[in-house]
Amino acid sequence: MASQPRAGIIGTGFMGSVHSRAVHAAGGTVSAVAGSSRSSAEAAAASLGARSAAGSAEELINRDDVDVVHICTPNSTHADLARKAIAAGKAVICEKPLATSVEDASELTELARKAGVVATVPFVYRFYPAVREARDRIAKGEAGRLWLLHGSYLQDWLAGAEATNWRVDSGLGGASRAFGDIGVHWCDLMEFVTGHTITRIMAHTSRAYEEREIRGRMSSVATEDGATLLFETDQGASGSLVVSQVSPGRKNRLWFSFDGTEASFSFNQEQPDALHIGRTDSSSTVPVGPETLSTPGGRRYAVLPPGHPQGYQDSFNAFVADTFSAIKGQPPEGLPTFRDGLRAALLTDALIASAAGQSWVDVPAGRPLEYSTSYPAVERQTQ
Template sequence: MAGRLRSGIIGTGFMGEVHAHAVRAAGGTVSAVAGRTTAGAERAAPALGALHPAASPEALIERDDVDVVHICTPNATHARYAKMAIAAGKAVICEKPLATSAHDAAELADLAHRQGTVAAVPFVYRFYPAVREARALVARGDAGRLWLLHGSYLQDWLADGDATNWRVDPAAGGASRAFGDIGVHWCDLMEFVTGQRITRLVASTSQAFAERGGDGASFPVATEDGAAVLFETDQGATGSVVVSQVSPGRKNQLWFSFDGTEASLSFDQEQPDTLWVGRTDAASRIAVGPDTLATEGGRRYARLPAGHPQGYQDSFNAFVADVYEAVRGDAPDGLPTFADGLRAAQLTQALVASAREGAWVSVPTHDRISTII
């Protein structure tokens, strides 16, 4: 598909704005926006730079001036809208989780595969230059054999016991909140950078607050505020990740350390302009820039000179640009697809089962989508 791509965004909140900015940065046009109501779409259209408000998500999907459908709605609606968009012949970018069950995620991944649809999930932390540099260094053997993979993803947006939103409700957000929302980002990044896949895990989940909501409208919380996970991989490594949405002062700290026999590689999303490389004789912080990174994988996404940090929106812009290149017929390396959304759903399902049973749980590692539905 040549020319300027036209996008429709379903969802008028924070993520809708992020997607709209990325569409424009990729040279696309936001043709239409849809919300829960027509009035909501009309209010959001100017802020998102959309040419038209749509009467409903269904109406947006059917529009002739929409080539790519961006789904930025509560989790429980993702599968339905994604299935409709694929059936309408549209490319799809669907926020994670792809679906609130692994079965539904598998159906969507298989449908997109059979239809040949460009269908992507925004695992955008893959698009930080430092992350791509780490991946390339691991691939060429600089770290030696990776044997210990550990880190955390910490936020504080629910640190107030009165704070809540739709994600806290399992009917809208799914059975797992903290892990399903942010823990899967860490796991995707670990598997992407290291090339290793989690084969089994054991998890413990916890709550900072048994109830949420103030002013006499409190309600019991059914999903986790945090989780601690131990895992093993298909290449013999062990690892751990701690996830929390109730860690005061941590705004969005995704941190990892991937430790090998020759070197350790560490990245902190709150300080995205450096990659830490540790060896027994020295440790260094590599500044992110097209002239300072050593690999083509890292340099490809380093748009600014070293000392000019690129952040979350820059990575999101790069993700959407790669999706649009795929729609035009190219095949960008490392594009997260519905198969990766399925992988996240499988990990979430395993975490929920492990926390419930207090036992190790195996995670599927199938390469072919059709074998798992």
């Protein structure tokens, strides 16, 4: 392997461009890109900064100049491509969902463990400096006993009956859309920041529009535009979450408030340059910067002075850089791996069951596999 991992990106859409920028920011190279055809790959190669275009995903996976495979394709293709990349001995960065079924997600997690390859999933909201600051402060006990964990993730990209995307097609996107696409991000963030694990949920899903354009014609929609859920955790906290992809004016508002007996910690992804800390005798907004944040986690990812917001692409860059560190044998703390992708699949499966049965559903722990690979610290530190 070269001194910096050489990437191959499968997928030429928005996420492919996000991945390519992150690879370059980490000092890596994009050796090749693959699309739905060679012509689409050739058309995208220049904009993604790729050295060449591959004729197919399989051709890219088996290239000698590709060390890590980035899977940025429709959800239904993730499992097959990840299997092939692991079989080829390549590190893998697979967009979430890792798979559209728990069975596939569990199999991929085990395959990566046995192969000893670094395999990560971009739960990139973990990489905001304010988020790491909140995590470190909560771990030190500043919140007291966490008892109420609540928030929302709201978007508007599907507002309007005419709005559509391949994700609307359950055959490509999976059985859950709003929760499976963005709700799992919030749940991952909650569990990562608080150290709590969701043990049971009560969910309701809904649609703003019963029909959308799917594969060129108006069809009934099988997946949800929004979801609301109540949950309980293994440490006795309760919580709630509202998820929507049809909330006009909300572009990407991931918001949480984690409330303890001593303090609450609140973060809004649309305003990522601050962490709000509330106490009964005071309330403060901590600006993000290496001089203003007080914990090792916060300072590690704060690379700009206060007043210079770090956003989504910055967080993605940090995630890819940390994945590259793990590939080189230096696994950083808090890197989201295939085990976290399996966790998301278990939560999605529970949400679907709860909404269908209109009842509380238990969520399996979801982290049963103990890693004994060449990068055990990655798994140990994400538990």
